[in-house]
């Protein structure tokens with residue numbers, strides 16, 4: 001068994017996602033389990049080099065986890081010959097410049113979504129990566145969630161027959177920040193800082209729909225800012241200039257209709273923060289982050305509309321839980337392992353910067369649809 005180190009530049013590691021999901025729950029968890037094993041017995045060993053703007057905070061993270069490599073200078077990190085991968089979990093609107101520099105330095109690139117804050121930017125990244133011949137990947141964590149893995153299993157097992165429609169319901173109340181602190185960073189609510197629920201969530205919806213059901217062909221979307229004023233991390237009031245809710249209807253290839261509600265201004269009355277309902281001729285399923293419930297056509301009740309009597313049905317009890325059958329790992333970690341294998345072996349990653357650009361494209365067209373009030377086609381992306 002040979003152990004191969006992979007040097008990974010981790011930029012944005014002081015942030016919510018960079019620290020918790022990518023450093024602690026992914027790379028450090030991979031080290032705790034002994035690395036990533038390849039079929040030939042080689043073990044890949046991630047060696048993080050932390051990059052951040054605030055030396056105190058980056059050093060504190062490095063010390064907390066017994067890591068000795070950190071810097072506040074991205075050029076310095078990129079110049080290190082034993083780093084092969086650049087990872088970006090920075091704020092969306094500063095990402096493009098950093099990734100272009102990493103591609104220029106010949107690093108493989110793995111990044112959070114959205115890959116850029118405009119389609120032009122996302123395409124620039126996809127083209128630069130393709131021309132440089134590096135391995136590139138985008139975080140598409142929802143595909144690795146247990147609930148959606150069970151949904152994929154149902155689709156691959158032909159549970160649904162012909163799929164008719166998909167309904168995605170996502171959201172929860174994000175506190176305004178005055179009488180209770182907000183549970184998301186304030187930049188998410190400022191358009192000028194790359195915020196907005198459409199740019200944040202539609203890249204997720206695009207890959208979920210395309211990789212599980214069918215590609216998106218058109219969209220009508222209505223984005224709104226329900227809460228116009230919020231309070232930031234320092235307790236200062238600011239104008240929320242970005243959309244915090246969006247309601248969309250999409251047509252998918254093959255005649256499937258999807259409707260998506262995304263909101264940071266709704267209260268949760270469902271089992272999970274996101275639910276994906278798929279209705280097919282032979283059965284239906286409702287998948288969340290962890291669970292997935294089904295109703296086969298043979299088990300479908302026959303309700304009759306009658307407001308004069310209490311319902312004889314307990315509809316939510318009429319669904320069956322899909323069993324786990326396997327141990328599910330953290331989704332971010334599972335995708336990291338997959339990316340590291342691809343990067344080490346020099347193989348193109350399936351969820352690449354072209355796929356990431358399609359997510360930004362859908363967000364951009366959704367915003368345009370909201371501005372014009374029109375249903376818009378989602379054309380094939382030319383890279």
Ligand SMILES: NC(=O)c1ccc[n+]([C@@H]2O[C@H](COP(=O)([O-])OP(=O)(O)OC[C@H]3O[C@@H](n4cnc5c(N)ncnc54)[C@H](O)[C@@H]3O)[C@@H](O)[C@H]2O)c1
Pocket residue numbers: 011012013014015016017018052053089090091092094112113114139141185187200
């Ligand atoms: N995959 C997912 O489910 C998911 C979930 C949330 C966020 N994200 C994405 O992850 C990225 C980071 O989001 P987050 O919630 O961790 O944000 P965050 O505010 O917690 O972290 C942002 C990071 O960017 C760094 N940064 C670099 N330049 C900056 C600048 N000019 N101003 C402010 N910060 C700067 C910060 O130091 C920090 O490390 C975003 O692109 C977001 O879209 C993905």
